[in-house]
Amino acid sequence: MEKKEFRVLIKHCFLIGKNTVKAKAWLDKHYPDSSPGKSIIKDWYNEFKRGRVDTKDAERSGRPKTAVTPENVAKIRKMVLADRKLKLKEIADASKISESSVFTILDEHLDMRKLCSKWVPRLLTPDQKQQRIDASETCLSMLKRNRTDFFRRYVTMDETWIHHYTPESSRQSRVVAGESRPKRPKTQISAGKVMASVFWDAHRILFIDYLEKGKTINSEYYIKLLDRLDRVIKEKRPHMAKKKPLFLQDNAPCHKSMATMVKLSELRSQKAPPRQEISIK
Template identity: 45%
Template sequence: MDKIGHRYVIQYFYLKGLSPSGSKSALDSTLGESAPSYAMIKNWVAQFKRGRTSCEDEHRTGQQNEVTTPETFKKIHKIILDDRRLKVRELADIVGLSKSAIHRILTENLDMKKLSARWVPRLLTIDHKQHRADVSMNCLAMFTKKIKTKFLRRFITMDEKWVHHYTLETKQQSKQWTSRGEPASKKAKTTLSAGKVMASVFLDARGKTRKSSKTVDIEKKFVLQ
């Protein structure tokens, strides 16, 4: 349901005598996440109380006709594809339209939304993936040939964690505009920096944990602090 449809439903509930909170509960139970916000419902109920009868957008003086033209959509889409991290305010300044018009074009006409980058351990190349597959096949072959318990006793797993000296980019900062069905962008958890140390932990089949000297030093620092 589009925003005009929401307004008609709000008007219907208002004429029935429902309060804004009652209208919000009824819309949430029917529409779920696509239901309008409480602030929007409260605003339109106030307008209906003041005597407004139309649910359509009122014509604004000086409103630009090119807002709804396909050429404007293509222009905005091209700008977004060149820099997917642009804010609505920045895009409005570039195109010369209001922020509300830009947001409406992005979400309704271009069917786009801003998503945070999905964290992955590393951005692997084709060679990296093939090497990991080869190592896994070799380990599986040795596992089937030798006695399983003997093989597992010699197998040591290892995990590592970068401890940074500064705060990395947040998920909010990594948001980019994407079209419906387009996957979110990816970024590696570890980035090049001068201020970081590596914490490493090793674990064998018997549950014995072994730590690198750097990991022990890091833990000592945290305890002392």
């Protein structure tokens, strides 16, 4: 929810007689992940007590940001979506506006930030949120309809980084009174890591794939994992010979590429939105 919408809710709490503590508790209950802080609620309560009736941003002094226009916002959105690895200077040169204006557009208007050298949305878009709601409701409906059958057919996957060392916990590093600290080799933080793709169902892990050093998970690589998944399911889950597995995957680029969708179609899958059921046979 946006800041302007929260201001309206804060005004509603003020008008019905809730104090700041009760208003904060009410907002936390209904919006636990994005509710405003105590100081913001108190500031707006003070504004309303002084007679303020609107919840809009106050006029600010200074030179207006003439470069931040709807046309430039649309232009930069297209540029970033076409190439997420663009630098601020490159975007500024191409759009003929300053780097500060470009950053304002990316940060305030497009809600994007730099992550791993790529511009990505800071928050989920309304479409992405709705896709997750639809997927969750679909799975919940299937679970309620036949709980046993759902868990027999449900298969999912995820990727995770595995480091080449195991950091020592605080309990492990604790020294008993009267004993000297044991000598151990220095942990090399830069020892490296490997990407693991884990496929599992309600019973156990089906298989784990470790990405070779120097390679990346692209559509071609992921398609081979789907072929392997198909073989493993036929081998380890013979009860799925007649009923299709319910395969759930996220919306990573290689998972939703055209080549991957074609492969899923070849495996007699049903195309579905990210985080929704995809049947493979």
